[in-house]
Each structure stands twice: as structure tokens, then as C-alpha cells.
Amino acid sequence: MLSNVGNSRKNNDNNLIIKPYELKKKMDDGDDFMILDVRTKQEHDMWSISYDKYRDSMLIPIDTLMSMESLKKLPKDKEIITYCAHGQRSSFAAMALSSMGYKVRTVEGGISEWSNIYDVTELEIEKTIPLRIWQIRRISKGCMSYVIASTEEKNAVVLDPTCSIDSVIDDLITNHQLKILNIIDTHMHADHLSGATKIALKYKAQLNISSVEKYVLEDLPAENHLVINRLNEGDKIRIGNGFYLEAIHSPGHTEGSMSFTLDLYNTTEGDNHKLDTTNNFRNHSLLIFTGDTIFVNGVGRPDLHNKAQEFTSNLYQTYSNKLFSLPDDTIVLPSHYSETFEHDKPIFNTLRSIKLKLGNITQSENSFSKYVLANIPLQPMNYDKIVKINKNLISCENVLFRDLEAGPNSCGIRT
Incomplete structure (x- = not known):
């Protein structure tokens, strides 16, 4: 146990605190420091701080921190950043x-x-195309959202927003003079609270949701003036300058999951476009935003609505008959990732590459089902409560969710 803290409690001021955004900046700058997790091994193994080159943190549970063996592992020549679940244990450790x-x-x-x-x-994307697309990654949860904007009309669409994303959107609006007209949820999320209702109300935007998902709309407060558009296969959401997102019903992860295609060359011409695989989309005319249906390194899990066998079959049919029928050079932009990533480097892949990665399990529905059903991870904590909140389109700002979303991304099955 901790001992010999003495009078250090007096010094528990801002000198011993680093705010989360300050920690991210240190990581983005590549600073040399140690990240120390003082929780239990079980907590650490389930969910830890991992970002960019800082792939993992040193684990020393607080009960053993003051042992000579533990102290020998700690450097005195560089900064140590401690953390725990909510800051109490790590504050004692820091003192x-x-x-x-x-x-x-x-x-x-x-x-x-x-x-x-x-x-x-x-x-x-190609500078002649009057669009801008931002990928917004919620680091510890593996969630990804998108803002897609017309550079001429300044209209924008937000796809799969999370609850606390509005500060990021505020910055984009201010810096680029955007007007948010449409919000899209690709599906009824089960691992995190949707920010769609909150964002739609805040920016007075239309909320677009799948007509196939079983949302409960009857109890929505009339005074909210929430404008809802229920999407079907083939429906289009206008971005601006002749560009649209087109809905593809993509069942499997959920019954009503929707993917959305965007043709970058819909209103522009040019043949001299080449792909720079680091972060450019040249010569790739079609993008598809897949929600949690398919990922750059895995497949959507089919079990979060308690119909794993049926949904696994649906997922295979979605891949075989819909997604894999698109051009091989289609760029896939999912709404989750399952491992750490590099700062400022987009997460995407071509459909061709993904099909090659999945080749061993997509040869038949039987092989696909066997693999998927045998590799479903543990269900997210509180997923049933989260589904109920999202199903009723409750604005997440009205939910006390400090620990409701605790835990890492678990919406995909790694391949």
C-alpha cells in the first residue's frame, strides 16, 4: 500500500495534473515520457491508453507501487504520467x-x-473537387465520425457523431464557415451513445436514420422540433454542388444498418488521378462509409441484438451481393477501428485489399459463419442500456454516462 506520502497532499494542485488534451498534445509532439497505469491488471487488459507510438503503458497496480521492485522500474530522468479509471488512485500515486x-x-x-x-x-482528395472530408477519431473508444462539406455552398453532413463531438464540430464550423444541414446515424449503435439527436438539435439539422431499424419515435418531445428523415435503400442526402450520399441497406451488424456511397467525380472530370496510399484518394472515384458493417481489418459483429445466427447470414449476403459488387478501387471508410493509429493519418483501405484479407472466410456462407460465430468478442458493458437510449433517440446530453461507455471498441471481429 502507499505510504510516506507525508505532506504531499498539500501539493495536489495543478502542478501534479495534466489535462487529457494536454496529454494528447505531448503525444502528438512525440515527447519522451512514461505512461503509468496504476489500476489492476484486469482493468488494464480490458482498456488502456494507447495512441500513435504510445502503444501501451507501464502497469504497476497502486498496491505495489511503493515496493523497491516497482520503484526500480520508474525513471527519474523523464516525466511519468499516471492514470487510473477516474483519477483518484493515480492522484495518490502522483503525490x-x-x-x-x-x-x-x-x-x-x-x-x-x-x-x-x-x-x-x-x-x-483532388483539389479540383469542391468537397472536404474530415475523419474524427475518438481515440480510446475506437469510434470514427465524419464531416463532409461542400467548399462552395459551405453545407455539411455529419455522419455517426458521438456524444462529445460537438466541440470538434464547432471548431470546423468556425474555421471553415460551415453550416450543418444533415446528421446521419448509419445504424442503432450498441457500444456507445449516439450523438446524433444532440447534434441535430444543436445545429437545427435534419436527422437521417434507417427506416429498417426499430427506432421508437412516438415519445419524442414535440418541443424539441427534431426533424427526422427515415432512409430507404437508394435514398440520397445532398451535400452540395451536385454531390450526394446514397444509402445502401447493409444488414448484418444490425437489421437496418446503412452504408453510404459518395462519387467524388460525380460532377468533375479528369483522368490523371493517382492514389497516394498515405492519405490521398486520387483515381478512386467512389467512397463508401460503411458504419460498423465492415472495417479495414475485420468484420462487423452480428450478436448485439441477440440474433447472431440470422444476422451472420445477413452480413454474408451484404458482403457478397452488395459491398463486394462495388468497384475494387472503392475506398472503405468505416466508423470504428480496432487498434491504435497514427496522428493525422486517415484510416481507410481499398475494397480490393479488404476482400483479399477476408478471402479465406468469405469463400462460402458456411466458412464465414463458422469463423464469425467462433470469434465473437465479449459484449460491450452496458450495451443493452445503450441500445435502449439510442433506440428512443434520447439526446445523450440528458444521460449520466460517466461509466456507461467504459471499455474499448468491441464492435468488430478481427481477421
Whole structure:
């Protein structure tokens, strides 16, 4: 147990605290420091801070932190950043280590607050195309949202927003003079609270949801003036300048999942477009935003609505008959990722590459079902409560969700 903290509690001020966004900046700048998790091994294995080159953190549970063996693992020549679930244990750890001469700070609010930190990158499309697309990554939850905007009309669409994303959207609106006209949820989310209702109300935008998902609309407060558009296969959502997102019903992860295609060359011409695989989309005319149906390194899980066998079959049919029928050079932009990523580097892949990765399990429905059903991960904590909230289109700002979303991304099955 901790001992010899002495009077260090007096020093528990801002000198021992680092805010989550400050920690992200240190990571983005490539600073040399140690991240120390003082939770239990079980907590660490389930969910930890992992971002860019900082793939994992040192684990020393707080009960053993003051042992000689543990202290030998800690450097005195560089900063140590401690964290826990909400900041209490890591604050005690920081005070104790500070009193012993270590340069140390603790993450304010712990991994719970870190889970509301985002990384934003722009997808670099051909400059002659009057569109801009930003990929917004919620680092610790593996969620990805998108803002797609017309550079001439300044209209924008937000796809799959999470609850605390509005500060990021505010910055984009201010910096690029955008007007948010449409919000899209690709499906009824089960691992995190949707921000769609909150964002639609805040920006007085139309909320677009799948007509196939079993949303409950009868109890929505009339005074909210929420404008809802229920989408069917083939429906189009206008972005501007002749560009549209077109809905494709993509069942499997959920019954009513929708994917959305965007033809970048719908109103522009040109043959001299080449792909720079780092972050440019040249010579790739078609983008598809797939929600949680398919990922760059995995497939959507089919079990979160308690119909795993049926939904696995649906997912295979979606791949075989719809997604895999698109051109091989289609760029796939999912709404989740399952491992750490690099700052400012977009997450995407071509449909051709994904089909090659999935080749061994998509040869037949039988092989696909066997693999998927045998590799379903643990269900997200509180997913039944989250589904109920999202099903009723409750604005997430009215929900006390400090620990409701705790845990990593678990919407996909790695391949």
C-alpha cells in the first residue's frame, strides 16, 4: 500500500495534473515520457491508453507501487504520467512519487475523461473537387465520425457523431464557415451513445436514420422540433454542388444498418488521378462509409441484438451481393477501428485489399459463419442500456454516462 506520502497532499494542485488534451498534445509532439497505469491488471487488459507510438503503458497496480521492485522500474530522468479509471488512485500515486523526487503528473479524470479526446484528420482528395472530408477519431473508444462539406455552398453532413463531438464540430464550423444541414446515424449503435439527436438539435439539422431499424419515435418531445428523415435503400442526402450520399441497406451488424456511397467525380472530370496510399484518394472515384458493417481489418459483429445466427447470414449476403459488387478501387471508410493509429493519418483501405484479407472466410456462407460465430468478442458493458437510449433517440446530453461507455471498441471481429 502507499505510504510516506507525508505532506504531499498539500501539493495536489495543478502542478501534479495534466489535462487529457494536454496529454494528447505531448503525444502528438512525440515527447519522451512514461505512461503509468496504476489500476489492476484486469482493468488494464480490458482498456488502456494507447495512441500513435504510445502503444501501451507501464502497469504497476497502486498496491505495489511503493515496493523497491516497482520503484526500480520508474525513471527519474523523464516525466511519468499516471492514470487510473477516474483519477483518484493515480492522484495518490502522483503525490507519493512526487514526494520522492519523481517528475510526475496525473491525468485529470483518468481514462474516463481521456475517452472524450478526439484526433481529427482531413482526407486529401483532388483539389479540383469542391468537397472536404474530415475523419474524427475518438481515440480510446475506437469510434470514427465524419464531416463532409461542400467548399462552395459551405453545407455539411455529419455522419455517426458521438456524444462529445460537438466541440470538434464547432471548431470546423468556425474555421471553415460551415453550416450543418444533415446528421446521419448509419445504424442503432450498441457500444456507445449516439450523438446524433444532440447534434441535430444543436445545429437545427435534419436527422437521417434507417427506416429498417426499430427506432421508437412516438415519445419524442414535440418541443424539441427534431426533424427526422427515415432512409430507404437508394435514398440520397445532398451535400452540395451536385454531390450526394446514397444509402445502401447493409444488414448484418444490425437489421437496418446503412452504408453510404459518395462519387467524388460525380460532377468533375479528369483522368490523371493517382492514389497516394498515405492519405490521398486520387483515381478512386467512389467512397463508401460503411458504419460498423465492415472495417479495414475485420468484420462487423452480428450478436448485439441477440440474433447472431440470422444476422451472420445477413452480413454474408451484404458482403457478397452488395459491398463486394462495388468497384475494387472503392475506398472503405468505416466508423470504428480496432487498434491504435497514427496522428493525422486517415484510416481507410481499398475494397480490393479488404476482400483479399477476408478471402479465406468469405469463400462460402458456411466458412464465414463458422469463423464469425467462433470469434465473437465479449459484449460491450452496458450495451443493452445503450441500445435502449439510442433506440428512443434520447439526446445523450440528458444521460449520466460517466461509466456507461467504459471499455474499448468491441464492435468488430478481427481477421
